Amino acid sequence: MAAICQDIVGRCSFIDVLEEAVLVHRPVAVALRDGLCFIDVVVDVVTENGEDYAVFHSHDRVPVTDIAAATRADPHRMARRP
Known part of the structure; x- marks a missing residue:
């Protein structure tokens, strides 16, 4: 799946993706x-x-403006080791 870039889709649509x-x-x-x-x-x-933040399970919260892109993680790639 291709990454969803905030600069392309816009802030509101990107927040919708995170939600x-x-x-x-x-x-x-x-x-x-x-x-x-x-x-x-x-x-x-x-x-x-006035600032939107994404709150993560294992990482500190991040201002949405600091996120360039997001995509669904591929669980198979997460499980592989080099």
Whole structure:
């Protein structure tokens, strides 16, 4: 599955993608604008003081503006070892 890029779909649609990830409880692969990438489950999307945050199960919450892209994580790739 191709990554969904926030700059292409827009902020509101990207937040919708994150909120859908909360509902399905599946891991997502997240690419941050600073180059960091990780796989985690989104547990909530919250707004505080006008800033939207994605809240993850195993990682610190991240401002949505810091997320470049997200996609459904491939569980088979997660299980493989080099």
